[in-house]
Amino acid sequence: MTLPLNPAMAATEAPPVMEARRWIQGVTFPADRPLINVSQAAPVDPPPLALRQAIADAALTNDAAHLYGPVLGLPALRAEISAQWSKAYGGTVTPDQVAITQGCNQAFTSVLSTLAGAGDEVILPTPWYFNHKMWLDMQGITTVPLDTGVTLIPDPQAATALITTKTRAIVLVSPNNPGGVEYPAEVMAAFRDLARAHGLALIVDETYRDFDSRHSVEIGGRPHDLFTDPDWADTLIQLYSFSKAYRLTGHRVGSIVASPERLAEVEKFLDTVAICPSQLGQIAALWGMQNLSQWVAGERDEILARRRAMVEGFQQLDGWKLLGCGAYFAYVEHPYDIASNDLCKRFVTDLSLLMLPGTMFQPEGSDAGKRQIRIAFANVDLAGIAELFRRLKSFRP
Incomplete structure (x- = not known):
């Protein structure tokens, strides 16, 4: 016997980031071409040490925190x-x-x-x-x-x-x-x-x-x-x-x-x-x-530097079009006769790149979504961004 399921929940798409993570399950990436993950817009580093110390102090000494x-x-x-x-x-x-x-x-x-x-x-x-x-x-x-x-x-x-x-x-x-x-x-x-x-x-x-x-x-x-x-x-x-x-x-x-x-x-x-x-x-x-106002200002400067690197990189990448770039994201249009959801899966196996297709951000069946890709660059340093563009240049559909 199958338990009831709310029809609205059943009609809701699966979480895109979780779906993309399934694309890399079981994939072995070459030692000289490790995975570059630009799929999720979330910091991967912990808070600065002073903030972690403040959290620890509160956990130990502030009873109300619990x-x-x-x-x-x-x-x-x-x-x-x-x-x-x-x-x-x-x-x-x-x-x-x-x-x-x-x-x-x-x-x-x-x-x-x-x-x-x-x-x-x-x-x-x-x-x-x-x-x-x-x-x-x-x-x-x-x-x-x-x-x-x-x-x-x-x-x-x-x-x-x-x-x-x-x-x-x-x-x-x-x-x-x-x-x-x-x-x-x-x-x-x-x-x-x-x-x-x-x-x-x-x-x-x-x-x-x-x-x-x-x-x-x-x-x-x-x-x-x-x-x-x-x-x-x-x-x-x-x-x-x-x-x-x-x-x-x-x-x-x-x-x-x-x-x-x-x-x-x-x-x-x-x-x-x-x-x-x-x-x-x-x-x-x-x-x-x-x-941490000064620390956050430094973080913003670093993100803006990576943004500049993304803009410069797409200026040198034939056929690609940079539609928007700021905060953590570059949103682009690819030049290939392949739907972006299929292309992004190819990038995993062919380039060791994980990014999200525009089909995850557009209405079902959208032609624009099939041509678009989101790249979350905030967790990739300048050397990583340079490597990302090197791999994109090497792609052969």
């Missing part, structure tokens, strides 16, 4: 985010407009749970972040794709034509995963105005904000002006992850910035799925925010 905490997160961390965000974005964010979650994916799922249900619609620019699409599918929410074309920048006017009475939100990711592009401030403002005019939520996922080439508190730069609007909370919901900046992937710490009224609804979701965020992870995030 107990349930507030559902919406530690007050000190919420206050720190509100202060730093207000400074960085030139607007006003208060502590009661901040909530802490078990990673940014949980931030997204909790926010969407307050906004939409089965039968509703949410607009996602394509190529999309696959976990966003997966959650909508699991909930029976219709994903409405917004094609971004060759620029990978979504067009507010094109989005207008997609809005119906069932639309509940528009989701933007900037710097973009998978596209790498940084959305211009005027585009973000236009989407804010569009969402407000139609009574929709504008969800802005800024997981990679620390690696935006325009974002540096030290030089007074900021990627957008959304928080300078005194009424931002009536439309804007911002998501963030501490995983990338402080290498806290295993501690699962993210955040939501939204109206207190929205967070009161979010609290219902969080209380039922996690009760509270990880205490040690929150302590680590707070310590990092208060002590």
